[in-house]
Amino acid sequence: MGQGPVAREGVATAGASTWPARVLAACGGGVVVVCLLMWVAAWSDGLRPSSFERLRSDIAAGSVVQWYAASSLDTGPLDVARAEQAGMSDGVGSQVSEDADVAAPEGYPDGGILVWRTWGQTGWSVAGPDDAVSPEMSADATGESTALVRQLREAGVAMRPFGHTDSSVLDGVFGLGGVALLGRLVLGPATRVGTKWFWFWLLVGAPLALGAVAYAVTELVGLRRRRGRSPGSRLTGIVGFAGGILLSLAVGVALEVLTSWGVPVPL
Incomplete structure (x- = not known):
């Protein structure tokens, strides 16, 4: 027996509803890739x-x-x-x-x-x-x-001068990506894991773009795989602010340890 009009309409609607999630997941994956490229470039040319x-x-x-x-x-x-x-x-x-x-x-x-x-x-x-x-x-x-x-x-x-302060294509993409993430955070729908203030402080406070990677993975790539927390259980802005500080301290200590071990860590 063939599907009725209502069933076919439901399938079409369900298929169409997956496209926004797929686009968000692709954008989140792009953010992660750009951050990885920035880390590799900083290590190899730092x-x-x-x-x-x-x-x-x-x-x-x-x-x-x-x-x-x-x-x-x-x-x-x-x-x-x-x-x-x-x-x-x-x-x-x-x-x-x-x-x-x-x-x-x-x-x-x-x-x-x-x-x-x-x-x-x-x-x-x-x-x-x-x-x-x-x-x-x-x-x-x-x-x-x-x-x-x-x-x-x-x-x-x-x-030959070393372009320590010169912007590159990768820097431009990274900057535009950061603006886009902040724009979606401010203007987009409610976040699922933490409040918007949580992600704001983590985006601006965490070193090495770790906040951007965390946001992309949990809010964009994992959008369809994770059920959103209830409003009262989401991570708050205070947690994001403290998390950014703790991540900065942890990264600083890790770099100091690597340097003491003789690892040529870039500035």
């Missing part, structure tokens, strides 16, 4: 703390393939576009005087922070006058850093 002593050893071994000097890691001379406008994207920096007391031409990358890469190295090494290296560090040129720059030039190592 800055790794080092020392001037290690740079001297790398120069002596002839293993340095690129280098750059800067006064700050977060702004200024490490901007690739600015360096290209100044004609400094290639070469060995021959316009700098051999005399350390002579000022470099305006726009030439100077400063006490040296960034370099060696053959087969994962990421970049960075060192400054102080042993402590951080993403916000800044340092003026010193006699030691100037002497190392001279050695790099004499060795004929190419000077």
